[in-house]
Amino acid sequence: MRILDVTLKDLSQIFRDKRSLFFLVAMPIVFTLFMGFAYRGGGDEGETDMRIPLGWVNQDPDGIITQQLYEMLSKSDSVKLVELSPEIANQTLQDGDVAGVLLVPSGFSELALENPAQLTLTTDPASTPGQFLNQMLRTTVTKLMSSVEIGRLSAEAVGMLDDATEINTAFIAAASAWAQEDTAARVKIELAIGKKAESWYGDNPYNQASPGILVMFVIFGLTTSGQILLQERKSRTLQRMITTSMPAWQIILGHLLAMFGVVFLQEILLILFGQLALGVDYLRQLLAVLLISVGLGLWIAAMGLLIGVLAKDDSQVTLFSLLAMFFFSALGGTWFPLEAAGGAFAVVSRLMPSAWAMTGYQNILIRGLGLSSAWLPAAIILAYALGFFLLAVWRFRKSEV
């Protein structure tokens, strides 16, 4: 009973601090909205042209191969050609009016027939549009040069290798055949979703943003958790508590429950917000979501306990909490997909409880799996919670209160 007295006392102190409540609830909501907006792909409602603008600098205007390339790109529904002169091309790229610039050098068509010819794509390879342009143009250039090669082979087969007209005719025929070829139709892509409900929101952009922000801000809740114990030490009320007949483990447990209570409440609020306002279907597997959320809350509470034991003042609590947030958020895959990271990073991240929390939520929200998919993530997170808790207790016993 006294454990609960400690817990309730802590909770009442926390809820009197409006500033902390703001950080606990309002900030993550704002972030979730913002990141979901960004994940949506940046399309304006009513924006009619979603194609990526590609600067076209043509120094071979009369070349037949160049003209064919222009035609292929003009018909594309994923890029929009923007004709530019060489003088302004770079500036246009830097201004962001085009995502890349394709330079067709002088004599390209002639060179392509006889020798390897090169086109140059200038773009930011680190950006998503840049990567898309590179990939898309490779496919297009492959088809174009394939047509050139077929033209050459055909001319050779009819014994007219020196006849430019024959080569061009065969080239055009090959290019036309490519235009009718739909390789993409030979590949069907399907998401492996466990169980699709009738109204499946699996492609809701907030499915990725909501759990990611939830995990990140729940970790930031360490600040509040850590403050609980620190304030007790600073005000000397912890020392006073120790002089009572209440065992040390009960004191710690009381505080831990308060920390867990705050974090869990934050999780519930964010889950409800996601469910009601953003259409993220957490409730489709309520038990699974609760299981992961409880594990996550206990882990954060245990870490908060450790920080509260280690930190000497408010600023240390804030700093430790922030660094923990950065560390576990990045390694948990809340900032960028872990599949994009290097091998070593991905290996380390697999060990992180934050990554397992993300996996747990993603299993439910995106993979459409059930309760059974939550057991392993929850078990791992709880193991971390236990580890941090034991560490905190050990440190608490060692320290001079």
Added chain:
Amino acid sequence: MKILDIAFKDLLRSTRNFFLIGMTLVAPLFITGLIYFAFGGLQSGNVSMTAIKVGVVNADTLTADAPLEVPIGKNIRDMFFDDSVKSWITASDYPDEASARTALESQEIGVAVIIPQAFTEKLLAGQTDTPILLLQDPTLTIAPGVVRDMVTSLLDGVAGGGIAFRVISERLQANGLTLDSASLPGLLERYSTWYAGFQRAFFYTPQNAALVLTSPVESGNSFQAMMGLVMAGQLIFFSFFTGAFSMMTFLQEDEEGTLARLFTTPTRRTLILTGKFLAVFLAVVIQGLVLLIIGHLLFGVHWGKPGSFILSLLGQAIAAVGLSVLLISLVKTSKQAGPVLGGGLTFLGMLSGLFTTNVKMPAAFNAIGNFTPQGWVLKAWKLTLSGAPLSQLLLPFLVLLAMGVVMFLIGAVLFRRRYA
């Protein structure tokens, strides 16, 4: 002289402020370091991404009269098991779709490639009703994209062969010639060889490929460019943070009583205010310089031309000080300042695009960045990192100067009124 004394005293206290040092230097370097750790393998151009786990179900067989020796399905399957991709693809065979789906659900694999029966036969007959099925883990984007590209690239090769066959046949006919069945395979073989070499060039000798990719950045590779942008984002966010929290010394001194004590000395209030503002400015500049140097030494970031990055840094410092003075003039106690500064700066940073530099945002959103100081600082650093000349930095610098001065003046007036 007293201005410098006050500024130096504030700077000295800043260096002893564990929290400020942590947020000024440790946090941005830590974040950048994490990202460097995540993507560092890409620096040398070696792809050291997480291995893509692919499961292959190949039900494709050849009919007795098929013109090919090996089913296309086998070619697709073998492509994933080839030695050349072993370092980044881990492939496994599965007997059927059900077992592949199970493996997907348990995350043993990220993508399953299901090659249906009679795929080759249907493909050669021009039928598209039995496509290859790519089952993907819905949380992944890169791995499925890579696998899709590999499969379509191979199918393009096959399609190209078919087109070559058709076009050559047509042209022979058009020229009144007959198809030589002995030489045709040789021509098709040459086409295949050409196609294979053409594709390989993209990966192994990109500088000799038909499409050459160049970056608009001045020097360094794309990874360095990415790290530059990441570090610039951190630099901007945390420099405004440094400015704001350095300005908090005003409130702290007020609460400590040392500000009132300063006012009892024969030191003009204007001098006192100026000294404190100078400390904030110097803190932001010093932080910027330290991060620039460490960014270059540790993460290999090329900061562009010296004149450009000095101008960007100065503009950033002026804007950061101006905004800090304004924000602090609006709060009364250091306790109030926490959420105002922390929340306000984070919100402004968000609106300025500091957290979405690689994401395509709506045009309306991008326009918001034109009204925030962080947005203009980001513009300046992007130009600097891309090697833009000094002349192009003038506009952002002048905007930052104007914004900084206006914000500073408003804040300074409010301060003077409060401490008159």
Added chain:
Amino acid sequence: MKYAIEVQSLYKSFGDLQAVQGATFSVETGEVFSLLGPNGAGKSTTISILSGLLEPTQGEASIMGHSIRSEPEETKACLGVVPQDIALYPDLSARENLIFWGKMYGLRGSALKQRVDEVLEIIGLTDRQKDWINKYSGGMKRRVNIGAALLHKPAVIIMDEPTVGIDPQSRRHILDNVQSLNRQGMTVLYTTHYMEEAAELSQHIAIMDQGKIIAYGTHDDLIRLVGEQTRIDLTLNVEGGRVIDAWKRLEGVSKAVSEDGKVSVLVEDSNRVLPRLFEAANPLGVRILGVDIKEPNLEAVFMHLTGRALRD
């Protein structure tokens, strides 16, 4: 110069609140002058005006002949201020604090260094000069707080209740310091609500209450205001409110105040009045548990002038 500080009809109001109302006093050069009064009397406001932190609503004051209104910088140059609360940088050492404050008073170079060494010696913290202020005890912080006001050897030093909340030993140390500084020729304006401090230290005392100077003079001059009246403090078995009205009506009782379970009475002749007090108390069921007869002091003066205890 006869007077180091001259205050003439000083007024200060904050909205409807009149914090200082027509304060007028002068501090002779080289003396210790106490401003005595309870909390909220207007002492700190008066000090803040003289220190240049507040502007008076009306009136004038000068320090060493410099007007606080028209010559603020000159005023501050000859003034050292010891604020009531510790006003030091907790994350700087004592030495670093003193160096900084010395610079703010215009000291530089070797002169500054030498003076800092001297002040550290005066306040007895030479051995701990490199420790940060936040590591000091309360008494040590107070000493540095005083030291920072002495660096520029001011002609006048204002000390605003420097002994509040500290232990008796440190308090004694501070009082000794004040006397030592005075012996060296420094004029001291000392505010306090402890009458024994004012009595011990000062050549002249001004008693302040509710923004007004209600009495001004030497200690003996002020005591004479209450004449030969003696103060008797009586401890009762009940709250004083029950009996105080009856005692006020008794012959020979000039004032009666109830405070903290005790009743203080000003009487002409304690031998005569004391029995009457017992007689008046008995019918009311009030028992007198303790009697303390005190010679006239500033406490009595304050009570005589205001009808309230100095510590109300």
